[in-house]
Amino acid sequence: MALRGDWVYENNGGTCVAIAGSDYCVVAADTRLSVGYSIYTRDYSKICKLADKCVLASSGFQGDMKALQKNLAAKHLIYQHQHNKQMSCPAMARLLSNTLYYKRFFPYYTFNILGGLDNEGKGCVYSYDAVGSYERTGYSCQGTGGNLITPVLDNQLKSPSPLLLPSRDAVTPLSESEAVDLVKDVFASATERDIYTGDKLEIIIVNATGIRQEFLDLRKD
């Protein structure tokens, strides 16, 4: 049984979404932890606050998610001791990419989104694959419900097209409350069709005044 390599990983399901605005960033994830066709718990947070203006949401294998969060939190603490300041979101973004690529040949099975405010106070969202390839975008979804949500955000966020030249900033012109409402709608839809998404939605909003948290009940079936 242990001779094949695939027992070291499992997919614990879940979906994460992040949306960047002109002066805010919304990061959201459901709180269901599943394995196979069972639900382990309905109340597991996939979001980790790494720095004052920087929040990580992950989905995938929970053991690796936890280890990655601890890893980054430890590196951030060392950074603070050495530089006497918090890490900025773009700096954390590169750190996450390097941390993931470090395990290129035994990857962290995590699909991450990093959200926060950049050095100018504008919202930023960074989207990753399992081995650290990343890109700054205006919005992103990862996880089992990602493919269900992305088309809806493409349609509803009114972001400038990435095909335009000169390239425009990808942040959405929507207000913070409109973006939060959209996130709630979009998760309600994903919950209908994705068995791994549901139970409860945790929403984190990062803006100039700090970090705020909201919850929304989702369908439990």
Place this chain on the structure above:
Amino acid sequence: MEWGAVSSEGKKVSTVLESRSQRTLSPYDGVIMGADMGGSYGSTLRYKSVERIKPIGKQTLLGVSGEISDFQEILHYLDELIIYDHIWDDGNFLGPKELHNYLNRVMYNRRNKSNPLWNSLVYLGMVGMIGTYYEDNHVVTGFGNHLTRPIMRAEWREDLTFEEAVKILEKCLFVLLYRDRSAINKFQIYKITEEGVTISEPYALKTFWGFSAFQNPTKGAEGSW
């Protein structure tokens, strides 16, 4: 289940001794855990008095399912931790949160070396063989996830008394006894509160096998056995 087999790297790759589900409930003022006492060797029910739950220090219970020898190794690691703590003699001791973190990391790091401890552990929450863990008001390993978690979800309340919690636990153990082939009718319930740990004597639940459908099992299928 296969016999203990050795791979080319000299590590054991199959489980030898396996015991199945056991569960824990958190009523208002403490925690109760229950498990059956069977230890199987493949399809042979080899041991009938295996204690799969152990009190650790004064504040925690640790329950296990899976490979018994790996459980004993975990207990050995924990003994080392406790002794190390004790010789500092500074009044500090390991609480459930420290134990929780330690066990999680141990399971995950063994998985990283592709040499897992073939167990699912139950204490402040549950941690599986590859390091997946969670906390909840009721926690279960193995078959219990499918058979008993729904019962606990329906019946658990914030203000359960000890007796009510035991009733729910017995209901769960009962279902597992009927449906899990490796379960035996010999259980222990452990209770931990501020006053300390109480361990029940091994006892059996009353089963009923007199269903009419069992009287002549091959009636509908002549020639089967």
